[in-house]
Amino acid sequence: MTDLERWRLILGEPASRCTGSLQGEAARRDAALEWLYGRDPELAERGVRKGGNEDSVVQTVDWLDEVHTLFPRKTIERLERDAVERYEITDIVTDPDVLQRIEPNAALLRAVLRTKHLMNPAVLAMARKIVEAVVKQLMEKLKTEVRQAFSGTRSRQPSIHRNSRNFDFRATIRANLRRYQPEERKLSIEHAKFFSRTRKHVEQWQVVLLVDQSGSMTSSVIHSAVTAACLWGLPGLHTHLIAFDTNVVDLTSDVTDPVELLMKVQLGGGTDIAKATEYGAGLVDSPRRAIVAIISDFYEGGNPDRLVRTVKGLCEQGTHVLCLAALDDEANPDYDRVLGQRLANVGAHVGAMTPGELAEFVAEKLR
DSSP: OOHHHHHHHHHOGGGHHHHOOOOHHHHHHHHHHHHHHTTOHHHHHHTSSOOOOOTTTSOHHHHHHHHHHHSOHHHHHHHHHIIIIISOOGGGTTOHHHHHHSOOOHHHHHHHHHHGGGOOHHHHHHHHHHHHHHHHHHHHHHHHHHHHHHSOOEEEEEOSSOOGGGBOHHHHHHHTGGGEETTTTEEOOSSOOBEEEOOOOOOOEEEEEEEEOSGGGHHHHHHHHHHHHHHTTOTTEEEEEEEESSSEEEOGGGTTOHHHHHHHOOOOSOOOHHHHHHHHHHHOSSGGGEEEEEESOOOOSSOHHHHHHHHHHHHHTTOEEEEESOOSSSOOOOSOHHHHHHHHHTTOEEEOOOHHHHHHHHHHHHO
16 A cells, blocks of 8 residues: 555545545445544534435445455454444444454443444344453453462572572572683573562451443443452451442452353442442441452442442451442543542542552552
8 A cells, every 4th residue: 555545545636636536455444434433513514524414325244344354453453443442443342243253352342342232132132242252351361460460479589399480680690600611601400499478367358349330431340240249258358349330239249250240240330439439338347457449430429428438437446448431441430529529638648549559559459
C-alpha cells in the first residue's frame, strides 16, 4: 500500500481529489472503515466521511469477514472494540454467526455482560465461551502478580532450592570468577547461587470487596471478580465479594468460579454506596485485621453523609478502607472528587489501583 493510499484511508472520500481514488483491496478497506466510522455524526458534519448507516447493505457478519481478511490482528481488535463500545453494534455479541467468528477479548467480554439479558439460551451458551476465554487470560496474568506479591521476602541466606525467582546474580558471579575466559569474554557457571526466602507468621485477615455494578463500572466488576478468585483461599486471608447498585448482593459463595459470578451480575441501575458500605462493615470480625475496598465512581445516589459516617466509623476502629475509583489494568481514575475528598478527610485511602497493586497492598498488610 502506498503512502497516498494510507492517507486516503485516514482522511476519507474528501481527500480523493489530492490522493486519487482507491482501487482493489484498498477500496475494500475503505468500504469496511466507512461502514463503521461513517456513522459518526461529527465526522459527517466536518465532511471527513460521507456518513450513513448502511446495515441493510453490509451486515455485521459480512463486515467482520472483510476486516479479518483485510487488516492485521491489532487493527481488527481495535475495529471490533470500536464497533461494540463506541457505536454499540450489539449484534456482534447477540448474533450466533458473529459469535462463532469473533476473537474473545476484553471489549467483547464487557459487551456480553451488558447485553446477556437480550440473548436467547443458545446465544448465551456461546457468549459464555467468550467469558470463559477472557477470564482465563485475566486469571493467568493476575495469578502471577498475586503469587509475586505474596511471596516471602528474599533473605541474604543461601538456599539449596533452585528457583529462577531466587537466583543470586552477584554471588554466582563471585563464585565462578576463576572460570572467566578473557579471550572469549565468557564466564562459565559451575555453581549457581540462590537466595532463600523468609516465611513470616500470618494472622487471619479479611478483605471485603464492595463493587459498584452500575453500567459505567463494567471493567471494575470484571477485574474485581477475577481478583477475588485469585485471593480466595490464600493462607491467612478470608475474601468477601459484594456487588451493589441500589440493592446489595453477596456473591462470596461464587468467588471460586468467576465465570459463573460474572454471568450472574446485573449491570445498570442506581447507586447506593452507603447501603453497601454498611453491609460490608457488618461483615468485619476483627477491625484491625480487615481491609474494606469500595470500588465505585462515587457518584452517590444514596445519602453521602451516611456514607462518610460509616467510613469514618470503620477507620476509627482501625479498619483499612480503600476507596478505589478503578480496578482495571489502566486504572484511570474517574470519580466524584468532592465526595472522594470527604472520605479521605475521615481516614480512607482514595485513588486507583490495578488488581496487582491491590494484591500488593493486601500482601503488605498480612506481613
